[in-house]
Amino acid sequence: MKKITLFSDGSALGNPGPGGYGVILRFGDKERELSGFELHTTNNRMELKGAIEGLKALKEPCEVDIISDSSYVVKGINEWLANWIKRDFKKVKNPDLWREYIEVAKGHKIHAIWVRGHDGHVENERCDILAKEAAQEAKDLL
Numbered sequence: 001m002k003k004i005t006l007f008s009d010g011s012a013l014g015n016p017g018p019g020g021y022g023v024i025l026r027f028g029d030k031e032r033e034l035s036g037f038e039l040h041t042t043n044n045r046m047e048l049k050g051a052i053e054g055l056k057a058l059k060e061p062c063e064v065d066i067i068s069d070s071s072y073v074v075k076g077i078n079e080w081l082a083n084w085i086k087r088d089f090k091k092v093k094n095p096d097l098w099r100e101y102i103e104v105a106k107g108h109k110i111h112a113i114w115v116r117g118h119d120g121h122v123e124n125e126r127c128d129i130l131a132k133e134a135a136q137e138a139k140d141l142l
Helices: 043-056 071-086 095-105 122-141
Strands: 002-012 017-027 030-041 062-068 109-114
Touching: 002 043, 002 122, 017 043, 017 122, 030 043, 030 122, 043 062, 043 071, 043 095, 043 122, 062 071, 062 122, 071 095, 071 109
Parallel strands: 002 062, 062 109
Antiparallel strands: 002 017, 017 030
């Protein structure tokens, strides 16, 4: 099983407002950047969307470390998701995205790792730039 590192970040200009996500996928010495936006969204939705879109880009089952500055995403994946599933996502925000995450995570071995945002973490800073540029692109369309 290939070992992939997926760095992701999300941004929203207003909460809700136009938002974007940025992702770096790393396999060995190869990297791929992804970004995208939504016109009306929240920061947490974009944080999770980055992880989802990064996983969607993988072509085969992998061992994936998801590196994020979002406690919501990291704790959601590592701690809360099993109970949310048992409760059928009652009183959970963004159940549509969490269900999508479950689908794209199938076949992968995933562990989420939290890093402090805006603390000089090179890949997190790059993902932040990608996410903010995508959010600005969304804002410019409005």
